[in-house]
Amino acid sequence: MFEIDWNILLPSLVVAGLVLVVLCVDIIRPDNKGGVSGYLSLLGVGVAIWVSLSLWGRSPTHGLGGMLFLDNYALFFNLIILAGTGLTIFVSTGFLEREEGGRSEYYLLILAATLGMMLMAAGADLIVIFLGIELMSIALYILVGFFRRRTDSNEGSMKYLLLGAFATGFLLYGIALVYGSTGTTNLREIELAVAQGRVYTHPMLLGGVALLIVGFAFKVSAVPFHMWAPDVYQGAPTAITGFMSAGPKAAAFAAFFRVMVASLGDLSGDWSGAIWMLAALTMTVGNLGALSQRNIKRMLAYSSVAHAGYVLVALVAANERGIAGGVFYLLAYAFMNIGAFAVIVALGRKGDENLEISGYAGVGFRHPGIGLAMTLFMVSLAGLPPTAGFFGKFQIFSAAVEAGYIWLTVIGVLNSLVSVYFYLGVVVSMYMRQPVGQAHAVSMTPFARVALLTASLGTLYIGLAPTSLLQMARQTVSALL
Amino acid sequence: MAVATSHYLILSAILFSIGVAGVLTRRNAIVIFMCIELMLNAVNLAFVAFARHLGQADGQVFVFFVMAVAAAEVAVGLAIIIAVFRNRETVDVAEVNLLKW
Amino acid sequence: MLSDYLPIVLLLVIAAGFAAVNLGITHLVGPRKPNPVKLSPYESGVPNIGDARLRFSVKFYLVAMLFIIFDIEVVFLYPWAVVFKDLLAQGTFVFTEMVVFLGVLVLGLAYVWRKGGLEWD
Numbered sequence: 039m040f041e042i043d044w045n046i047l048l049p050s051l052v053v054a055g056l057v058l059v060v061l062c063v064d065i066i067r068p069d070n071k072g073g074v075s076g077y078l079s080l081l082g083v084g085v086a087i088w089v090s091l092s093l094w095g096r097s098p099t100h101g102l103g104g105m106l107f108l109d110n111y112a113l114f115f116n117l118i119i120l121a122g123t124g125l126t127i128f129v130s131t132g133f134l135e136r137e138e139g140g141r142s143e144y145y146l147l148i149l150a151a152t153l154g155m156m157l158m159a160a161g162a163d164l165i166v167i168f169l170g171i172e173l174m175s176i177a178l179y180i181l182v183g184f185f186r187r188r189t190d191s192n193e194g195s196m197k198y199l200l201l202g203a204f205a206t207g208f209l210l211y212g213i214a215l216v217y218g219s220t221g222t223t224n225l226r227e228i229e230l231a232v233a234q235g236r237v238y239t240h241p242m243l244l245g246g247v248a249l250l251i252v253g254f255a256f257k258v259s260a261v262p263f264h265m266w267a268p269d270v271y272q273g274a275p276t277a278i279t280g281f282m283s284a285g286p287k288a289a290a291f292a293a294f295f296r297v298m299v300a301s302l303g304d305l306s307g308d309w310s311g312a313i314w315m316l317a318a319l320t321m322t323v324g325n326l327g328a329l330s331q332r333n334i335k336r337m338l339a340y341s342s343v344a345h346a347g348y349v350l351v352a353l354v355a356a357n358e359r360g361i362a363g364g365v366f367y368l369l370a371y372a373f374m375n376i377g378a379f380a381v382i383v384a385l386g387r388k389g390d391e392n393l394e395i396s397g398y399a400g401v402g403f404r405h406p407g408i409g410l411a412m413t414l415f416m417v418s419l420a421g422l423p424p425t426a427g428f429f430g431k432f433q434i435f436s437a438a439v440e441a442g443y444i445w446l447t448v449i450g451v452l453n454s455l456v457s458v459y460f461y462l463g464v465v466v467s468m469y470m471r472q473p474v475g476q477a478h479a480v481s482m483t484p485f486a487r488v489a490l491l492t493a494s495l496g497t498l499y500i501g502l503a504p505t506s507l508l509q510m511a512r513q514t515v516s517a518l519l
Numbered sequence: 520m521a522v523a524t525s526h527y528l529i530l531s532a533i534l535f536s537i538g539v540a541g542v543l544t545r546r547n548a549i550v551i552f553m554c555i556e557l558m559l560n561a562v563n564l565a566f567v568a569f570a571r572h573l574g575q576a577d578g579q580v581f582v583f584f585v586m587a588v589a590a591a592e593v594a595v596g597l598a599i600i601i602a603v604f605r606n607r608e609t610v611d612v613a614e615v616n617l618l619k620w
Numbered sequence: 621m622l623s624d625y626l627p628i629v630l631l632l633v634i635a636a637g638f639a640a641v642n643l644g645i646t647h648l649v650g651p652r653k654p655n656p657v658k659l660s661p662y663e664s665g666v667p668n669i670g671d672a673r674l675r676f677s678v679k680f681y682l683v684a685m686l687f688i689i690f691d692i693e694v695v696f697l698y699p700w701a702v703v704f705k706d707l708l709a710q711g712t713f714v715f716t717e718m719v720v721f722l723g724v725l726v727l728g729l730a731y732v733w734r735k736g737g738l739e740w741d
Binding site: 165168169172176179180189195197199200203204206207210211215217218221223 | 528535538539542548551552555558559561562565566569572573575577578580581584585588591592595596598599600602603606607612615
Binding site: 580583586587590591593594597598601 | 685688689692693695
């Protein structure tokens with residue numbers, strides 16, 4: 039009865055063990071400012087990446103009483119999540135020192151959130167997905183308010199907490215209704231129950247699905263459930279904003295895709311219209327909102343809303359190319375967005391974070407390396423070739439055309455055109471505006487340099503040589519369809 | 520007349536709606552938080568009712584997890600609200616508005 | 621029969637009516653000369669000091685939070701204890717499992733202790 043296939047548990051177990059080790063370090067040396075924890079976390083994240091890669095390509099299994107999956111889909115998301123976590127830790131070391139917020143709980147919370155995300159990607163039961171979402175969210179609530187003497191950080195945290203817990207209520211009610219109408223919370227058994235028509239009352243199931251969509255739409259910040267995103271992104275410590283936009287978003291999509299396509303795929307006639315509306319609204323409102331922003335973190339927050347819309351297009355298409363494209367896009371997005379936030383961290387100084395886009399005037403000449411990297415990230419976010427962003431978007435839109443959603447594709451492409459304006463606005467500011475005031479020295483720690491370099495190379499590599507990664511993304515699809 | 524499953528579900532729906540209405544209309548962060556807890560407990564009631572109706576334990580197990588998670592959320596939530604109060608001397612969500620659209 | 625209860629209902633109605641009428645009459649007819657002593661919450665009791673809504677120490681919150689977290693974990697112990705004997709026959713895994721779970725909780729407690737969360741002053 040208690041035969042455990044440890045392979046299924048292994049990636050999560052590594053991160054869970056890491057959380058406990060970092061906690062022990064904190065117990066043994068409570069005055070430690072987080073230095074040791076940072077190195078330990080990096081090491082552990084490296085091990086977890088290695089474990090995930092070595093498990094790649096096995097035939098999909100599930101275990102622990104049907105609670106967890108081990109398939110390429112979960113492993114690919116593990117890679118996205120762990121890459122996001124690793125890059126964030128690299129960015130954070132110098133950042134925490136500068137802002138004097140260095141405490142070892144910071145890494146503890148990041149790792150706990152990472153564990154939650156991995157459970158979301160691997161969850162084979164709505165219980166596990168729910169626990170994963172909450173483990174991630176609760177850790178993020180604290181991280182957003184980590185600078186507890188700063189009012190904006192506090193406020194972002196409180197808004198995130200209240201709205202996040204509100205959304206959790208809807209998600210849970212959705213789970214309850216799905217459980218009531220199918221008699222199970224296990225994803226595979228829900229799929230069977232729906233396929234064989236063993237549903238007690240169909241309207242209740244549809245109500246449950248609708249509430250699930252509301253809950254997930256909140257977590258991926260889709261319009262009209264995006265109200266929290268700009269405030270939280272702006273208020274959070276910059277390194278955490280980057281973290282939130284990569285891993286948690288990818289993990290929320292991982293669970294969203296798995297639940298909708300794998301378990302409720304037979305009902306797609308009922309939900310795809312709703313997701314269509316969500317996708318169109320999310321892309322449009324996100325991009326239009328970003329147009330008028332002067333603060334770069336707020337601009338990237340709206341941009342992150344818009345990008346959630348592009349990935350939702352992949353969910354509407356729900357075909358092989360679409361899911362592979364969505365998964366691939368989330369990987370690309372993690373690299374380019376964390377890279378952009380690494381630049382924002384690098385250009386800030388103690389006491390002045392320099393977040394106005396107009397403050398970036400002349401950066402391209404004063405700090406050529408940083409300027410070049412930021413240009414790359416902005417071009418990639420705008421989706422221009424030859425970057426990662428272009429290739430990912432191309433995959434998603436061609437999948438939508440393949441599935442016959444011409445109008446949605448048109449809306450998406452028009453939105454991409456709009457987005458070019460504000461992304462390139464940053465580049466214009468860096469290269470074509472006269473700098474105001476005197477130049478400030480930019481001091482980047484070696485760790486931050488590594489992060490920036492990795493993110494840039496990743497963005498370039500994914501854009502120029504996407505074949506192997508796209509191949510991997512295609513191998514994940516069989517888990518869902 | 521015996522109490523049927525549907526009665527529990529209706530009660531659960533009413534409690535959930537009261538919670539939602541409270542979140543949308545109240546302005547004190549603590550009261551909003553209490554309304555959210557009401558929503559979660561409404562869900563718990565639905566889970567237990569379904570579990571009894573279906574004659575299985577899955578739903579009840581889910582309730583244990585919801586309770587544990589809700590406790591963690593409350594602890595973190597109270598800490599955050601206290602932090603806001605220390606900085607701003609208010610927990611009125613209409614007054615906590617540094618970050619604007 | 622239900623009609624047997626009619627006298628009791630009548631009695632209830634009359635009693636309630638008598639009280640209501642008396643209260644109403646005193647309210648309408650009685651003279652009213654308020655003064656501060658009469659208006660105080662306990663007219664002939666101890667004079668009250670200050671507002672009841674005083675702010676109390678934030679330390680209570682900390683204790684409440686810690687209590688809630690460690691208290692709620694018992695919900696997992698209870699079902700475990702119910703099935704413990706049956707499952708123990710199939711190996712010690714069921715025991716190890718709970719040791720690991722409690723071990724994680726003890727680590728949390730150690731953290732709280734070490735960070736001074738349990739100290740009142």
